[in-house]
Each structure stands twice: as C-alpha cells, then as structure tokens.
Amino acid sequence: MARPFTPKIVTANALLEGDVIYLSPQDTWVRDLCDAALFSQQDQAEERLAFASKDGFVVGAYLVDAVAGENGPEPVHFREDFRRTGPSNHNHGKQAEL
Amino acid sequence: MYTYNDFDEAFVRERVAQFSGQVARRIDGSLTEEEFRPLRLMNGLYLQLHAYMLRVAIPYGTINPDQMDQLALIAEKFDKGYGHFTTRQNIQYNWPKLPDVPAILEALADVGMHAIQTSGNTIRNVTADHFAGAAADEAYDPRPVAELIRQWSTDHPEFQFLPRKFKVAVTGASHDRAVVRAHDIGVVLKEQNGVKGAEVIVGGGLGRTPMVGKTLNEFVPFADLLPYIEATVSVWNLLGRRDNKYKARIKITVHEHGIDDIRARVEERFTQIKPTFGGIDMEMLAQIEQHFVAPIFANKPVDAYTRAYENDPVFRAWADTNLAAHKNEDYSIVTISLKKPGATPGDASADQMRSMAQLARDYGHDELRISHEQNVILPHVHKSNLPALHAVLKGNDLATANAGLISDIIACPGMDYCALATARSIPVAQGIATRFDELKLEHEIGQLKIKISGCINACGHHHVGHIGILGLDRAGVENYQITLGGDGTETTVIGDRTGPGFAYDEIIPAIERLVHAYLNARLDAEETFLQAYRRLGMAPFKEALYPPKEEKANAA
Amino acid sequence: MSVIVQDGGFIADDFIGEWLDLTSDTDPATLKQYAGSAAIRIDFPAFSDGRGFTLAKILRLSGFTGRLRANGHVIADQYAMARRSGFDEVSISDELATRQPQEQWLARADWQAHDYQARVRRPATAS
Numbered sequence A: 001m002a003r004p005f006t007p008k009i010v011t012a013n014a015l016l017e018g019d020v021i022y023l024s025p026q027d028t029w030v031r032d033l034c035d036a037a038l039f040s041q042q043d044q045a046e047e048r049l050a051f052a053s054k055d056g057f058v059v060g061a062y063l064v065d066a067v068a069g070e071n072g073p074e075p076v077h078f079r080e081d082f083r084r085t086g087p088s089n090h091n092h093g094k095q096a097e098l
Numbered sequence B: 001m002y003t004y005n006d007f008d009e010a011f012v013r014e015r016v017a018q019f020s021g022q023v024a025r026r027i028d029g030s031l032t033e034e035e036f037r038p039l040r041l042m043n044g045l046y047l048q049l050h051a052y053m054l055r056v057a058i059p060y061g062t063i064n065p066d067q068m069d070q071l072a073l074i075a076e077k078f079d080k081g082y083g084h085f086t087t088r089q090n091i092q093y094n095w096p097k098l099p100d101v102p103a104i105l106e107a108l109a110d111v112g113m114h115a116i117q118t119s120g121n122t123i124r125n126v127t128a129d130h131f132a133g134a135a136a137d138e139a140y141d142p143r144p145v146a147e148l149i150r151q152w153s154t155d156h157p158e159f160q161f162l163p164r165k166f167k168v169a170v171t172g173a174s175h176d177r178a179v180v181r182a183h184d185i186g187v188v189l190k191e192q193n194g195v196k197g198a199e200v201i202v203g204g205g206l207g208r209t210p211m212v213g214k215t216l217n218e219f220v221p222f223a224d225l226l227p228y229i230e231a232t233v234s235v236w237n238l239l240g241r242r243d244n245k246y247k248a249r250i251k252i253t254v255h256e257h258g259i260d261d262i263r264a265r266v267e268e269r270f271t272q273i274k275p276t277f278g279g280i281d282m283e284m285l286a287q288i289e290q291h292f293v294a295p296i297f298a299n300k301p302v303d304a305y306t307r308a309y310e311n312d313p314v315f316r317a318w319a320d321t322n323l324a325a326h327k328n329e330d331y332s333i334v335t336i337s338l339k340k341p342g343a344t345p346g347d348a349s350a351d352q353m354r355s356m357a358q359l360a361r362d363y364g365h366d367e368l369r370i371s372h373e374q375n376v377i378l379p380h381v382h383k384s385n386l387p388a389l390h391a392v393l394k395g396n397d398l399a400t401a402n403a404g405l406i407s408d409i410i411a412c413p414g415m416d417y418c419a420l421a422t423a424r425s426i427p428v429a430q431g432i433a434t435r436f437d438e439l440k441l442e443h444e445i446g447q448l449k450i451k452i453s454g455c456i457n458a459c460g461h462h463h464v465g466h467i468g469i470l471g472l473d474r475a476g477v478e479n480y481q482i483t484l485g486g487d488g489t490e491t492t493v494i495g496d497r498t499g500p501g502f503a504y505d506e507i508i509p510a511i512e513r514l515v516h517a518y519l520n521a522r523l524d525a526e527e528t529f530l531q532a533y534r535r536l537g538m539a540p541f542k543e544a545l546y547p548p549k550e551e552k553a554n555a556a
Numbered sequence C: 001m002s003v004i005v006q007d008g009g010f011i012a013d014d015f016i017g018e019w020l021d022l023t024s025d026t027d028p029a030t031l032k033q034y035a036g037s038a039a040i041r042i043d044f045p046a047f048s049d050g051r052g053f054t055l056a057k058i059l060r061l062s063g064f065t066g067r068l069r070a071n072g073h074v075i076a077d078q079y080a081m082a083r084r085s086g087f088d089e090v091s092i093s094d095e096l097a098t099r100q101p102q103e104q105w106l107a108r109a110d111w112q113a114h115d116y117q118a119r120v121r122r123p124a125t126a127s
C-alpha cells in the first residue's frame, strides 16, 4: 500500500536577500511559514513547485513536509524549524524580526 | 607580510568588476542560477540556511592590522557586527545581501584582500602553520611558498571547474600545526643536499571517507614545485570521478588507482608541463621572501613579564596556556582565544577585531594570524609587553586562558547556519565549555582537543579531535557520534568510533563521563587524554560512555 | 545551429573541412596521436565539466597546432579560461547566444590581461 502523502509546503531562498521564503496560497512569496500554502495532494504540490521554480528571483525551491497547526503550517523536521526561526547562538534572522 | 604589487591590485579590481557584472547578469537573466552558482562560489559566496554567507580568504592565515580593521568595518556596515573565523583560516560573514557583495569585495580590495576561491570546485585558499615565521621549532617559513602557490592557483584557467574542491596546506616546522596530512596536497618544506624543496603529500582528507595523506614525492626541489603540483592537479582533473561527488576528491582517486599509479602519471605529466615554466617563479619566490623577513626584534629586559607572572595569578594562568615558544626567547607567540565559555567558537565582534588590530600595532610588529583552531594569534610579542597586552585583552573579553584545553573547541557552523548540516554543532560546543567551566576542572584535565562537525563533511575536523563529535540526523532527531584518539599533528590518526550516538541532551553528560573516566585512569597529571587513550584503548572509555543497563535502572 | 565566438565576437562558422571530435572523458594518454590533426573539437557536455580545459592544454603540449574549438555548454565567463587553455574559439548554441549576447563575450576577450599563469611562467631574467 502506498504511504499516505504528508502535506507539503514550497520553500526557497530569495535571490537578493537570501532570506527563507514560502509560497503563499496567492502564489506570492511570504517570509513567515504560518502564511504558507499547505498542499495536501502530491500532484498539486509538485505542480506548484514546478511553477515556483520558474521564478528567477528565488533560489533552490523545494518541497518540505509540514502539518497544519493552529496558526498555519508547522514544520515536521528540525531543519525547517531552524529555517523559520534563525540560528540558536545569536538572536538574528527571522526570530529577531518578530 | 606580503603586500600587493600593481599586478595583484589590478587583478583583484578586475575580478570585483567581473563579479559585479555577474551579479547584474544573474538578476537580468543572462545567467541562470545553475550557471551563476559556481561563479558566486568561486568568489566565496554561498547561499546558506537563512541568508547568503561570504567567505573571505586570509591566505595562510596572515593578516595585518589595517586589514583586520577593514574586516571589522565590513562586519558593521554590511553584516550584523561580527565575523566568524573558520577552520580554514578564513573569515565568514553570515548575513550579506547579494546586491551588497560587490561593495564588500571592493572594500576588501582596498586593503589587498579578496574572497577568490574560498569555495567552489577550485584550488582553495592555501593554508599554513599559523605560527609561521615565529615558532621555535620552525626550520622554514612556509608563507613565501604558500604565497607563490596562491598566485599560481588564482584564476588558473584549467582548474576552475575541477571534479571537487582541492585544498593545499604548507608547513616548515617539525611540529605540524597545519594538518598537512589531511589535505588534498600537503607540502612539507625541507632541504636535501643543500637544495631547498618539499615533500609532497597527496590524498589526505576528512569528510565521509577520512584518509591520511600519502607521500607522493619525498623531495621536490623548489624549482619543480609549481609544475609538480600542477601536474598532480592536472592528472586528477581528468582522472577524478565526476559521477559521484562523494568519490570525487583526490583521496578517492589515489585510493582507487594506488599511489604508485598516480605517481607514474604525475611524473609523466610533469615532464610535459615543466618546460612551460620559464623559471621566473624562482625569482618571484625570492622577491616574495623579502616580504616575510622577520621584524627587527627588540632587545630589552623582560622584568615586567617576570614580575606579573610571579604576582598575578590570572596573568600566570593565561601565560601558562596561551603563550607558545618563540624563536627569539625574549618573545612569545600569543594565542588570543575566541572560545570564551558560552560564546560561539571563532566569532569576534567588530570591536574585538579592532582591539586585536590595535594590539598588533602596539605590541605585535603589525602582524596577526588566524589559526585553523579558530583563534587569533599575535606571532611576535616581546615578553615585557605581555602584561599590558593581557590587560587590554581582559577589557575586551578576549583573555580566556584556555588555549589547547577542553573549552578551546573547534566547531563548524553546523545547522545554525550551514545548508548542508545534519545537526547543530555550536550549541554543543557552548554547552561543553560552559559545563567544564562550572566544574572548574579544565586546568586539571590539561591538553584535550574537542572538535565538532555538524555533518559528515567534517569541516570541524572531528576525525582528528582527541574527542571528535559528529552531529547527524537520525530519523528526524539530532544525534551525536563520538570518536576518540584522533590526532591532527605530524602523527595524524583518524579517531575511532565509540559506538551508538547520543541525543542532543545526552551528549554533554556523555562527554563529562568520558573525561571523568580519563581522570580516574590516567597515570598522573602529566599523561594527557590522548596518551591515556593510546595506552588503554577504547575499553575504559566505552564503559563510561555506555554503562551497563542495570546500573542505569538502579540509578533511576 | 550554433554560433562561433572568437576574440572579435560572434562569427558565422567559416570552417570547411573535417573536425576530429573528442569527448570530455578522452584518455589523455591517447592525445599524442592527434597532434598532427588539422582541427579538433572538444565537447563540453556541461559548463561545470572542466576536463576540456586540461585536454586542450595537453593537446597543445603534445604539439597540436591546428584549430581547436570548445564545443557545447561554455559560458561567457569561461571564455578567458578557454583561450588561456589553448582553445582558439568556442561554439555555443543559439539559445545561449541569445541569453549571453556578444558583448558579454567581448567583455572577456582581453584574456591576455590579468593572467597569473602567464606571469608565473615567464622566462627567468638572464643573470
């Protein structure tokens, strides 16, 4: 039996700032994971990734596992948890902008 | 110190102009990201987890106060007020923005610096003994040869798209502080029948398949050195594997073909290449050597030092750990620790950089070094100036007396910054240093090198740490593997794995158990951790790391 | 169709004759036999495959003096590398020529300037 599909978000880094970005339901790029679009169908996720990868102003778009939380998508893996916050040794990155 | 001539100056300016153009062409679509990526990498620009990262070359770790001041200025103007010194004697800025990078490179060019070939599948920034020109055990200063190799390798037309990165390290001392046997090419300077030359070692490297380098040629005279190295890279450029990036490094090529086969190929290529060198390189080397003549050492009493050493226990503790023997006995080599317990190993604030630059002007004959152990070195300080220097260091949070001790930890950026990481390394280093500082055991423990990497690429040199820690991702959780008995000196040894790894919250207690096992088992305070491990083997340490199940149950 | 790039910019292919085509994985030990050829084309399957530069260099060292062309995915930023390694010219696709027009290649036509290699290889001054 095929394993159930884990919902995905599309993420990348912005070409100019290098900042972590996410594809929103409106097909724009947003800086907060909670504003990202969560895709529960594999076809749909792959299709949005293909669309997002064509944007010349983003770098390295990829799909990543996420789950629906109270305030929007939540990361499954600790790497994405760091990406949405920032480094643990300095209060820099997204955590400093809140 | 080497200063740029007109050619070097014009070259880096041209290169900045080229890169500015490449950034513009990436933005206007002339270059795809795929095409731009290697171009930005060969100019030191990575895209990391949270932002771009610019890696600036500090060739063979040597830098002057004006350059250090400029690094501070860049940290403030274009970054977040600090820089991170790396295990490859470079400095990294963690937060530059792409459109600012040309201006940063311009600011570097203003002081004779660049970020060329600090990344990418190129010949990387050449590293060398950080005590070069000062160490008591040095026979030959490695910096002139390293500078010659820098010039030869810079923008080498054949070697900008190699199978993988290629690292060269040079040493001229009996004690190897440059880890030359863990480099693609290690160059050990020596003399034979009155002719200066070098032993060339090939195929060392850490990473997924750690290997100790093998001697490719016992003695290559200086006149043949550049063509010989070129022949080696040329052979590997065609022979190295391009189908699997984990098998692309020259250590694998040497392993798969055997050192004798590689040597035969290199010799043959060398005979083809040698005639293309007209001989000016030896004149250039002689000129470069003029840039590295020793400073004029002061001849004055060292009473101030003796007095401070006898009367000030804080100074004495620092002097005992952070000074090394200089070839002039009235002088010392000072290690400024960037490892204050709880701080990020290798990070320095702009203010700290400026105060170190000023110390080099006031007391250090205008020279600083960056060590691969992520500390800053003042290579030439007259002993009479040490108390005053120490006072300034204290005022700038730079007087930690721990060089070579358990809290002087090498840690790569790990998953706090690095896109390739599988786990964090910085907080592990912070945790260990803080814990042993609380225990007040550090000086009791003595010489102990802990090295931490956040993934198999081993930038933190964990394989050659007396205790090595490798952060992995085990089913979505950070997990840390321990190796013991590694050694990165002239007696290079790859450490042995102890067994299963430890979770993030278990790794610091595990290190503590290991260290207690050593303290219990050592013959006396003279026997270092590494010596004890060599005498006793893995067993007592393994027992401490993995206590039998019942005990655990009882303790709970 | 393809576009030929030389120091003067884009030109139409003016070569009449037979090319000897070499792939980027050619064994360097076999190159000597081609030293007398009139024209050789070395393939660049991807711009990140730098073997062609070393092959060109070895061909020249083996005595090949004919026309040498880098053929395939070579980007404008590599033009100086190609020339310095011994190529006479580069042949690129129309798509690449559109994306990286002539002026981007001409910007690298001064490949003899700022060349560390040429510098470290000069003859020793007579002493």
Ligand code: SF4
Pocket (backbone or CB within 6 Å): B412, B413, B414, B415, B418, B419, B420, B421, B422, B453, B454, B455, B456, B457, B458, B459, B460
């Ligand atoms: S060892 Fe891995 S995690 Fe650490 S800096 Fe190198 S690539 Fe990044």
